[in-house]
Amino acid sequence: MRIVLLGPPGAGKGTQCKRIVDRYSLLHLSSGDILREQRAASTELGKKAKSYMDSGGLVPDDLIVEMMADAISEAPSAGFVLDGFPRTVNQAAELDNSLALAGQKIDTVLNLKIDDQLVAQRMTGRRSCPKCGAVYHIENLKPEVKGICDNDGTRLIQRPDDSLEVVANRLKTYHRQTEPVVDYYKTSLGSPGVCDIDADGDADAVTALMFESLDALVKS
Numbered sequence: 066m067r068i069v070l071l072g073p074p075g076a077g078k079g080t081q082c083k084r085i086v087d088r089y090s091l092l093h094l095s096s097g098d099i100l101r102e103q104r105a106a107s108t109e110l111g112k113k114a115k116s117y118m119d120s121g122g123l124v125p126d127d128l129i130v131e132m133m134a135d136a137i138s139e140a141p142s143a144g145f146v147l148d149g150f151p152r153t154v155n156q157a158a159e160l161d162n163s164l165a166l167a168g169q170k171i172d173t174v175l176n177l178k179i180d181d182q183l184v185a186q187r188m189t190g191r192r193s194c195p196k197c198g199a200v201y202h203i204e205n206l207k208p209e210v211k212g213i214c215d216n217d218g219t220r221l222i223q224r225p226d227d228s229l230e231v232v233a234n235r236l237k238t239y240h241r242q243t244e245p246v247v248d249y250y251k252t253s254l255g256s257p258g259v260c261d262i263d264a265d266g267d268a269d270a271v272t273a274l275m276f277e278s279l280d281a282l283v284k285s
């Protein structure tokens with residue numbers, strides 16, 4: 066199965082992808098995670114991506130398309146779930162072209178739909194531990210001691226791209242550049258190939274909806 070998971074930042078794509086890959090034994094390919102690894106390793110790509118990421122804009126298509134084509138070429142035959150990619154119609158078209166060269170195509174697109182205000186509330190309240198990576202929320206998932214990581218006592222931080230200004234910019238970028246990707250797939254795969262999932266609810270409810278669609282695909 067080759068799956069694309071679409072949805073705005075903060076819709077829970079990362080969490081849901083992990084659950085999908087566990088259930089169907091697929092590879093999880095997150096463009097955001099790969100870019101963060103590139104930055105941590107101070108590669109040329111990581112350095113080029115930094116300013117775009119910190120402002121909430123998109124890294125240029127040519128850099129992303131090449132990076133993801135490399136990652137996809139290492140995916141197992143069981144397939145993969147793409148998380149955060151494609152984010153522009155051009156990226157989606159380039160992805161289709163490179164899959165076609167290998168005689169492959171995207172089977173289904175899951176489109177997480179969530180209210181902007183809920184996204185902003187989720188993301189700006191997020192705090193993470195710079196040491197162990199644990200993620201908390203100032204209202205929904207509080208640490209035992211305010212501002213301190215339960216695991217190792219480190220002071221929690223807010224990721225720069227979770228600040229109100231950057232979140233607003235990321236949402237604007239999503240509506241302007243990524244939402245058209247849904248229509249691109251509705252045209253290229255036909256409406257049944259794109260499944261809208263209500264992501265306003267809690268993570269388990271969203272997972273149940275996704276598994277329902279994917280189980281139907283596996284049986285068909």
Ligand code: AMP
Nearest residue numbers: 096097117118122123124129149150152
């Ligand atoms: P994410 O963790 O998926 O929200 O990605 C974090 C940041 O990485 C985004 O705000 C973008 O700056 C950049 N990024 C991730 N995926 C892409 C993509 N497919 N195209 C362009 N930029 C991306």
